[in-house]
Amino acid sequence: MNGNQGFYVQDGYLYCAGLSVKEIQRQVEHSPFYLYSASQMRQNYRSYENALDQIPAVISYAVKANSNLTILKILRDLGSWVTVVSGNELRLALAAGFESKQMILNGNGKTLHELEYAIDVGVMINIDSEFDVKHLHQISQSIRKSVNVLLRLNPDIDPAVHPYISTGLQGSKFGIQPQQVEPFLQNLDAAPLLNLVGIHSHLGSTIENVDVFCQVSAVMAEYFVMMRERGFPVKYINIGGGLGIDYQRTRPGFAQPEDVVKAIQRELLDDAILILEPGRSLVGNAGVLVCNVIGVKLGETKNFIVVDGSMTELIRPSLYQAEHQIAFIEPVVGPVCESADFLGKNRLLATPDERIGLVVYDTGAYGYVMSSNYNGRMRPPEYLVDDGQLIQIRRAERFEDYLSLFDM
Ligand SMILES: Cc1ncc(COP(=O)(O)O)c(C=O)c1O
Structure with missing residues (x-):
């Protein structure tokens, strides 16, 4: 134990x-x-922190896993950022004392109200669809405020988890398919208030085989280089969350945060800032x-x-x-x-x-x-x-x- x-x-x-x-x-x-x-949560957070010690990296807790205000405050005190998936999770994170620059709004069905609120507060926003780009462009123009965005890509990698929590395969409703990336970049070129600052992916949840983190990092590194070459000043590579926990409590070799980081490190670029968004494995x-x-x-x-x-x-x-x-x-x-x-x-x-x-x-x-x-x-x-x-x-x-x- x-x-x-x-x-x-x-x-x-x-x-x-x-x-x-x-x-x-x-x-x-x-x-x-x-x-x-609380001490178990702190220990879990420090496992990620220690593993990321030598890497420019951010841990961004996925609030959806447990949104209790006291737990959010514990993670804030440890230096975590937060990934939120709704306007109310964003409000909660603000109430817990997170600063807008420590937040990422993610989601597949962000409403106009949620986007307006998020732009107003000044958080980073994941783009997941054509309509996200259209809505963000319209709102940023109307309130005359720029917004930092990440492009959520669908790398088509099988994380081998329950189908309800697998999100990075072709056919999933999440992310942008490889063949659609180019038109997105053209749309972003034409939207001066949308600053593309990075790319995002999330393969799914309860992942046990950390090799998939290596695979996704390789794909993301290629996109990152391509976007830089296209003149977009991207700096973040967000690999999502998804590490499982040993629910059976009997498997000594079960993958740990350091295994995820080692797998990612093999493909990581020197000049990218890594974002990890663990939820389950923190709490x-x-x-x-x-x-x-x-x-x-x-x-x-x-x-x-x-x-x-x-x-x-x-x-x-x-x-x-x-x-x-x-x-x-x-x-x-x-x-x-x-x-x-x-x-x-x-x-x-x-x-x-x-x-x-x-x-x-x-x-x-x-x-x-x-x-x-x-x-x-x-x-x-x-x-x-x-x-x-x-x-x-x-x-x-x-x-x-x-x-x-x-x-x-
Ligand atoms: C974009 C994103 N990031 C992070 C997470 C957290 O995943 P987990 O709790 O498995 O670490 C999720 C969960 O669905 C997610 O959708």
Whole structure:
């Protein structure tokens, strides 16, 4: 395990950065809840930072992975930039104290309002389509403000991940296909307020084979040189995010940030500034969803451990067939019970008593942010352990919050 930075088991009890999760659960008095370790996030960030030590580079946290304001502030304090995908994520990043020059607006369907706001604030914007160029040109002219843009390219490289999170293949809705690049450059030539400052790509998420980062860097380096030769003053090569995490928690050789950086370095140009946009690998293993056992339902071929957490709080298992490790927060003895419904399937776990705590590991990324009100459930609270202290970093959503959205 990772020392006392993150989540680890000691004498059969689960700990979060030095605090017993059972004790935390007692204090929280709400179930389920998300629990994060600040020191684990810092360690993850520093792994990237150390690997990038000798390279002109920027780490730009992908806010979509976890947009809790306190977590954004932790990353801001570490020196991170942010990649946002909506006007509201941009507002959040501003609220967290990021400066406009530390932000990149990305996205496939940026609205006119979002673009106007982003130009006004002065953030860098990814161009993903012909209509992006048209809209940016129109808005920049009308408010008489120039904007720095990156061209998002589709390098047609297979990252070998779940099709829902694969974004860099031909046929994907993201990015500009190689044969379309030339007309884009002509359009940018004719738009004096759009400053092309770099190129961007993102292959997908949960990538395990880092060779694809080497392949994409080679393609990007070629485009970079070509654009310089065409007279565009490009300086950034943004390789996106996408590094996976070891959800099985059993694979010692699992790719780490330094492996990604080594793969990119083989193809990197000396005069380009590298941007990396990790989301999952910065916050994923720094969070768990803490639930309580409601009861055990006996089945013909398997039993069901029914807990108070569900796909409403964590949709990854249902949406992507994602397998998160599941464990009790204290020693549980008893006959083995197969399955924990439906946050995990076909697991061998001991049969627990009611109200025993159970965690779903590695839910710091794409956990809370993808939660909903499905089945009339209110979103759970979020807690953080930082420097030995337990802090509530978002209160539980209340039924009154929900009701207040209706005209009564
Ligand atoms: C453009 C871009 N950058 C970065 C990310 C973050 O990816 P990950 O969380 O897998 O690192 C995403 C995720 O979809 C993305 O679309």
